[in-house]
Amino acid sequence: MKFDLTEERQMLQDGLRRFMRDSWDKSTREAVLDGDTGYSSEAWQGLAEMGVIGALFTEDDGGFGGAGFDLSVVFEELGRAGATEPLLEVVLAGGLIARRGSDDQKAVLESVIAGETQLAFAHTEPASRYDLDRVSTEATKSGDGFTLSGRKAVVVNGPNADHIVVSARTSGEVADRDGISLFVVKKGAEGMDLRGYRTMAGSHAAEIALDNVQAELLGSEGDAFDDIEWAVARATGALSAEALGLMEACRKLTADYLKQRTQFGKPIGKFQALQFRMADVLIEIEQARSAVINLCGNLDQPRDLRERHVSATKQLIGAVAKLVVEESIQMHGGIGMTEEYDLAHLTRRLTMCDHRLGDTTYHLSRFTRLAAA
């Protein structure tokens, strides 16, 4: 049993923390939030050069990591900085390409790792909410390929993606696990109508309407559900680690503020009620840290155990995130609600973690079903 990072991961963490501190400052944030893509190209290039994108892939896939704790180290630091770079899409779409792609299809990973190609994963649909099996987009065979028709919702990084991994049904009914397949669609494909917009998390996303869009099958037909669940498990580990980093950043800002802000003649951090509430926040963040460890350390375990940790961790992260967001703002008072102050972006982004990959209610209910099974 060992809870320290390996030397390599420690170096990655230190380097990344320094890099993010320098490259994701307030002016970067303001530019990103005002900009057209929802992330900083410079930061993205820097991450690629540092090997951070590669750290999300195994050596076999051209990376030099890919384990659960590689994800957690990377995403915690992104979170700490409030960064919006679309790395989670790499875990999702890139992970699925690596797992299911032919050698030809996997070739794109090299340019992804180099920071030259942007990915997105179009799976959620307007009526699917967080269910992974609820796919109604249809894929029809046409020549040696397929054409896709349907709608995909809130596709994060959709507007920037060069390749979009799209799920669609090649057989079965809307909530069947069998019959779901994955496809790769290229940017600007004919018949794809993509409406981009910015999100509360700072990233950009898109509503995508597919009308007989030419697409390339990724892996074999009809058996994608298990891999989607696998990729989402990994992404949940990553997203939870990012949430943890965001929590740490909120906590630091708040604790600093408590020391510095005076009311009634003393720093407000001297008021016992706030001290105790801050202690509660701290305790819950330690719970969140352990939950991230539990999930990232069990990503390679059999499905039952892995998914149990997916739902346990995401549920806990969602609940703690709400506490941290609400207490951080409340303990700041008015200043905590201003856009200019770092907290606004951090708390928005942290709150939005609950709206990706399943929220607290979804995962609490799912955990009871997994436990009963």
Added chain:
Amino acid sequence: MKFDLTEERQMLQDGLRRFMRDSWDKSTREAVLDGDTGYSSEAWQGLAEMGVIGALFTEDDGGFGGAGFDLSVVFEELGRAGATEPLLEVVLAGGLIARRGSDDQKAVLESVIAGETQLAFAHTEPASRYDLDRVSTEATKSGDGFTLSGRKAVVVNGPNADHIVVSARTSGEVADRDGISLFVVKKGAEGMDLRGYRTMAGSHAAEIALDNVQAELLGSEGDAFDDIEWAVARATGALSAEALGLMEACRKLTADYLKQRTQFGKPIGKFQALQFRMADVLIEIEQARSAVINLCGNLDQPRDLRERHVSATKQLIGAVAKLVVEESIQMHGGIGMTEEYDLAHLTRRLTMCDHRLGDTTYHLSRFTRLAAA
């Protein structure tokens, strides 16, 4: 709209509060908790003489009250004193006799109101939990009467009761609403095995095994469910008011203790964290008070509205009770856990309110079903 008590009820409240303060002191409590019946005969006689038992019945039934706010006034004062007198059994069993009984059967109410006859309501069974329709005790016609066979669980005041109102099935399956009938069984009836014991609430209760026990039908056959629900609604109002009184008593003890106990050189009530927690307790008790008003003010409304308030109020009361119990003990520290100190009995009795007539989880779930209907 008027939230003040009528003059009569104000007099009842004032008189009862004085009476309870004098007659339910520490030595009474100790004697009751050590005693064989779970209540004080002197207090019971006193209540009867004051007309408190009569206040639970309408004039038609020989009383001089019987409205929801009569129940709330009486039971809040019982609760405030931590009294264990089995008045709730009068609301349940007495209420059902008044509603369903023949003139002959109703004759017993006079001696109930005079404090000479003790009642109990044997409805819950070992497997029914809080469901009112889950009755498996069987009633079989025999001559002009019936014989009952089955088991009844946690029959409060069972060991003392002269008359027990017993529910049993004359037709239908275990969870049918149709086919439930009510009967009166007299103390010591042949075939009735009654095991008495004391409860955490200080009252005594009994497990009752019925083996071909002779019983008299109360009202007509098979249609008792609606009346049972009606009586339980009234009892829920009464029990909630009692819980409110218990909460007020806990709060008073705790607030007084915070002023008097010093640690680190000042009264612990000067510590802001405790002040804020005490403020939360106070706010929630005000919620509880409003919930009691909502239920007791709607007992005569149509079933849908009445039952909606039954579940809303009992759920809220249960949740607030848990907060008040746990915070009162915690803010007291060790002393709050000693039998000698008043709080022990009060918090035990308050906690047990959640185990009668449906707990928070039961009523939360029931409220959602009533709302959906």
Added chain:
Amino acid sequence: MDLSYTDEQNAFRAEVRAFLQEKLPERLSDKVRLGHELTKEDHEEWHAILNEKGWLAGNWPKEHGGTGWDAVERHIFEEETTQAHAPRIVPFGINMLGPVLQKFGSKEQNEYWLPRILNGDDWWCQGYSEPGAGSDLASLKTEAVRDGDHYIVNGQKTWTTLGQYANMIFCLVRTSKNGKPQEGISFLLIDMDDPGIEVRPIVLIDGGAEVNEVWFKDVKVPVENLVGEENKGWTYAKYLLTHERTNIAGVGFANAALENLKRIARLEMSHGKPLIEDPLFAAKMAQVEIALMAMATTNLRVVSKAAEGQAPGAESSMLKIKGTEIRQEINALTREAVGPYAMPFVSEALEPGSNTEPVGPDYALPMTKTYFNNRKLSIYGGSNEVQKTIISKAILEL
């Protein structure tokens, strides 16, 4: 003990409802219902409609052009207007300044300013908070120095809601540094058109800019704009803050928000069924509805006492805390209810006159914004921490 309304009260409710049906423009109620932003003109339009009926100043006595309603009537009016999705009445002139002038202002001030408030000639804003004086309002620093017939005001105010629309601001300013911090504060009425005033919007976490910083540089204020006595402003400010506020619980807002939540939970699908049928989500909604049912009665208890002339004391603090907790919880559940469509941040679609289509269902878009915006409920108007201190001192005597 009687939970029903009198016949007169029921008749009044019917009258309010009929009035709203006839006079509340659908264009305005649609905006309110969908969470879209109201323009200054929208507010002015609604104020004018109410003023024409004589119903603009619900808490003013008749002699000043108010309705003379008692607390129950005000409560009924609030219930009906929130349920009808009417715009709320902008409180600064009507609910805040008006009562202070009526209680402490001169006859001339009342005669000049009150009709202007009713007629919409002035748009008032509030100059209380400063960057260093939030919960600890008494430590304010904005200074007014007497210079002949004028005060010269220098300093800064913040969190000035809708200050961008205002032409007048009522301010707490320091006129003396002697004694306790509460002493030496005065209550001034200041013309926002003075060249020494600068208003800067503060963009908030939800992307909106409803609050402002207001800077004062050698602003000249005629002495007749002093309300009451010099250095007695703290008393007036406290009167304003603790002034009978029957709507502090926000029951009407909470009910409207809960109805909206239920509507959304019926439309949103989870596992192929309406979200409202999900037992855990239904339980969360039930819990807040049960709390609201109780709080509404607590509110009525306070209202009915107020109608009998008993001034509510620290009860308002309880209502403020519980009321904001409930509203914030409803907001959080509504954000949760819209699922992934809580993410889009297409503020343009909510702006006045926008042609931008919302993303996802039209009800989803404002919900995250509302969640964040309403974090303010437990911060402003005396933070919930300040309210707990009041309860602890005034009721618990700790």
Added chain:
Amino acid sequence: MDLSYTDEQNAFRAEVRAFLQEKLPERLSDKVRLGHELTKEDHEEWHAILNEKGWLAGNWPKEHGGTGWDAVERHIFEEETTQAHAPRIVPFGINMLGPVLQKFGSKEQNEYWLPRILNGDDWWCQGYSEPGAGSDLASLKTEAVRDGDHYIVNGQKTWTTLGQYANMIFCLVRTSKNGKPQEGISFLLIDMDDPGIEVRPIVLIDGGAEVNEVWFKDVKVPVENLVGEENKGWTYAKYLLTHERTNIAGVGFANAALENLKRIARLEMSHGKPLIEDPLFAAKMAQVEIALMAMATTNLRVVSKAAEGQAPGAESSMLKIKGTEIRQEINALTREAVGPYAMPFVSEALEPGSNTEPVGPDYALPMTKTYFNNRKLSIYGGSNEVQKTIISKAILEL
């Protein structure tokens, strides 16, 4: 980062498990599992079994007759023993006094007292709290006045757990009134057979009498029973209180309680189905299980640091708070689970040697008692309020 145990650790776990299977009397584990009270003899029997194996003193070094285990080994031992429903080791001699003597006691004291602890010759209890000195322990008043070769002790201790069984008590006493309250406190070992000592049981809310008041009237204590230096007792007491306590989170107890809760929720029927299938009850159980899964890992993080020789600091405070919250919540849910059968208070049925039949299912009876008894968890050993203050100062630096 590696969540798995080493081969050696797994082998040790297997050894502990085999030992428990062979040596733990079923009579004892049944009592623990069903929540029945253990007698003094039960405890002594289990201590002797462990001592024979050399496993009684898990946190003593080998030189003193302990196991020399590191924190991970101790953790494994605790996990296995709680899972097997072994009686807990009575902590006063082994876990509390032992380490203090080893760190601050004389050679003679160690040679005399430590073997007696292991062999069960003495039953120790703890004399810390006083009626006026709970969380504020430094304000204690029990006085020891030096008189030749003895101290004369007068005063009163309270909350003395299992003091009714003890023949020895280690006490904090005031030997000087100069300086700060923390100064002038000494650490004395006192023979309970002294005629000046009176022990009075305190009946608690759950009907049990596990704690006592202890009165001292002119009790003569030989000076060789002073541990360390006079007036330095506060340091020793703090060492004891903050002494590496890997089990402070109570993960093993929590896991056993959760398993019991699940077992009961499978047996209890609600609406004709097992309670565990009720979505709302299942969700409550899931929530506490999820919290426990995380807390268990936090605990392991601290344990693994401790095994590497890093002394845990304020992390113990976090574990104490979260650990007790989780255990108390499990207790509350278990009480809820047994439904109406939470009401019977048939304490006799839980007493040693009782023939009284329980009322309702046998698992139901102790659950309300346990709920109330375990309210102590957040009060004793430094109340959760004290722990939050430590966190606020030591970690947050507020």
